[in-house]
Amino acid sequence: MxxxxxxxxxxxxxxxxxxxxxxxxxxxxxxxxxxxxxxxxxxxxxxxxxxxxxxxxxxxxRFDYILFNPPYLPSHPKEPRDEATRAWDGGPTGGEVIRRFLREAKEHLKPGGRILLVLSTRTGITLEEIAEDYEVEVLEGESLFFEKLLCLSLRRRQ
Ligand SMILES: C[S@@+](CC[C@H](N)C(=O)[O-])C[C@H]1O[C@@H](n2cnc3c(N)ncnc32)[C@H](O)[C@@H]1O
Known part of the structure; x- marks a missing residue:
């Protein structure tokens, strides 16, 4: 994705x-x-x-794996959203594309299938929030200046 x-x-x-x-x-x-x-x-x-x-x-x-390194920065208040800005623009708070992805992706996983998702702490989306619908495993994490980036493996809760 x-x-x-x-x-x-x-x-x-x-x-x-x-x-x-x-x-x-x-x-x-x-x-x-x-x-x-x-x-x-x-x-x-x-x-x-x-x-x-x-x-x-x-x-x-439906798929065995869905991979997404999503856009996650908040929209610029004065710049219009277009195809180029969508590479980084995740919506007004930065987390809208990811939340919509997580809602829709559930219906596209085969039984036992996994999502591999890059998640930044800047989005405000917590692992607890994701864990309401998915079993969450943190595969890797890296701390940068203003954020921590995580690579998550998610399985749909039965
Ligand atoms: C952060 S870039 C990741 C690009 C590439 N996968 C990588 O990891 O280098 C996010 C990508 O998601 C695409 N994208 C943003 N919103 C999308 C949406 N609603 N549906 C499909 N693709 C979208 C962007 O056009 C961009 O190519």
Whole structure:
């Protein structure tokens, strides 16, 4: 999800055990870039590129893994939101895209499937909040100047 330059989609597709990847972005320029990068990596056949707002272009499909390094900074009060700013703009408080993603993603996981999500403490979204719907495992954490970044593994609660 939010494939951007395609880094995660291509890395996943390079793994022999991965059969197929669906790479989604709301920005057509990003998708074009990702599609072009998949060619020299030799994984074009394995990746489907889809333009859409979160799961809009995914239908009712379910996945073993959903990866998202989301935009999470608050919208600039004076700058309009456009395709370019969506790379970092997570909505008025910064957490809106992530909260919507977490609500929708539940319906797109296969049984036992996992979400791998990058979460910044700047979003104000707590692990307790996420734990209402998901079993949360912190895979990695890194403290930066004004935030801590976590890589979370999430499984839908039964
Ligand atoms: C922080 S960048 C991550 C890019 C890339 N996955 C990476 O890790 O380098 C967030 C990406 O999410 C995309 N994005 C933002 N809002 C989105 C939405 N509602 N639906 C789909 N993609 C979205 C942006 O266009 C951008 O490519």
């Amino acid at each position: 939010g494939t951007g330059s395609g880094i995660q989609a291509i890395t996943a597709a390079l793994k022999p055990e991965v059969e197929r990847v669906v790479a989604v972005d709301i920005n057509p320029e990003a998708l074009k870039e990702a599609e072009e990068r998949a060619v020299p990596a030799g994984v074009s056949e394995k990746i489907e590129f889809r333009l859409g707002d979160l799961f809009q272009a995914v239908g009712e499909e």
